[in-house]
Amino acid sequence: MENRAVDEFTVEVDRDAVIRARITTLRAMTISAWVSLAGAGMIAGLAAVLVAIAGPIGLVNVLPAVLFGVSGARTLRNVRELRALWAGQGVAPVAMRLSEAGLRLSIDAAPDSIFLPWAAVQGLRLVSRLGRQVLVVDLAPGVGPGSPGVTGLEHPDVQRVLTNKVLGVKGLRTAVRVLRQPVSAIDQALAGYTAGRVRVR
Numbered sequence: 001m002e003n004r005a006v007d008e009f010t011v012e013v014d015r016d017a018v019i020r021a022r023i024t025t026l027r028a029m030t031i032s033a034w035v036s037l038a039g040a041g042m043i044a045g046l047a048a049v050l051v052a053i054a055g056p057i058g059l060v061n062v063l064p065a066v067l068f069g070v071s072g073a074r075t076l077r078n079v080r081e082l083r084a085l086w087a088g089q090g091v092a093p094v095a096m097r098l099s100e101a102g103l104r105l106s107i108d109a110a111p112d113s114i115f116l117p118w119a120a121v122q123g124l125r126l127v128s129r130l131g132r133q134v135l136v137v138d139l140a141p142g143v144g145p146g147s148p149g150v151t152g153l154e155h156p157d158v159q160r161v162l163t164n165k166v167l168g169v170k171g172l173r174t175a176v177r178v179l180r181q182p183v184s185a186i187d188q189a190l191a192g193y194t195a196g197r198v199r200v201r
Contacts, residue, residue, distance in 0.1 A: 008099040009189035012180040013106075018091045021175060029079045036072030040065045085109065095174050098189045102149070105137065105172055107157060114152035114172065116143075124190065124200045126176070126183060127169050133176040134169055135183065135200070 043065040050058025085108065092111035097104040102117040122138040139162075145154035152158060161172060176183060187200040 008097045009181075009186075009193075010094055011096045011098075011186060013091060013093055013095050014178050014180055015091045015093070017178040021178060022086055026079055026083060029075055029082075033072045033075035033079065036068045036075065040067075040069035040072060043068060095179055096186075098186075098193055100193055103137070105152075105174075107161065107172070109157035110152055110155045113155065114158060115150065117149035118194050118198060120147055120150050121194075121198050123198050124186070126200055127173075129168060133183075134173045135176055135179070135186070136169060137172040139171075 043061050047058050047061035047065060050061065052058070089108060089111070092106040092108070094112060095106055097112075102115060103121055104112060105114040105116070106112050107114070116137070116139070120140050120143045122140045125136045125138060127134045127136055143150060143153075147153075153162070158172070162170065164170065166173075179186075183200055190198045190200065
């Protein structure tokens with residue numbers, strides 16, 4: 001594979017952990033959607049009662065009902081799309097590969113397709129959100145799809161994670177709980193390949 005060195009440090013993915021995490025995510029999204037739809041129904045019912053009692057002034061509750069309804073319907077659509085995406089793609093067996101050449105990464109929609117030469121990597125961060133740890137790759141300033149040696153950043157799903165926050169985190173990320181290598185081993189490998197410049201912070 002392009003940019004693949006013979007000597008590389010491979011961080012495999014725990015398939016069962018990924019599947020459990022996906023089930024939890026879909027369940028939480030589905031519950032959130034139905035709560036929004038139930039809220040929309042309750043507010044619409046209240047609006048109808050107020051219209052019957054007080055006249056057109058009761059219509060003030062129609063907008064919140066519509067907003068809740070649209071939000072719930074959009075979330076249910078996202079659940080269907082995500083379930084179909086994950087069913088079609090399965091689970092990438094490797095989260096990242098480190099070599100003398102650089103760092104190769106996977107995300108759900110682009111397994112093993114992101115390559116960053118070490119000059120494009122500023123470092124990795126260990127971030128905790130809601131009791132979960134996430135390993136985030138920080139790009140060097142100015143690095144983008146057209147940067148020398150960089151591949152895969154132009155993928156739409158990669159651009160999405162680079163520009164949108166999830167649980168307050170923006171960037172290329174991997175949940176630590178699905179990795180078969182400990183963060184300490186990843187940090188040592190980073191230091192070895194970059195003479196100590198790139199580390200996990």
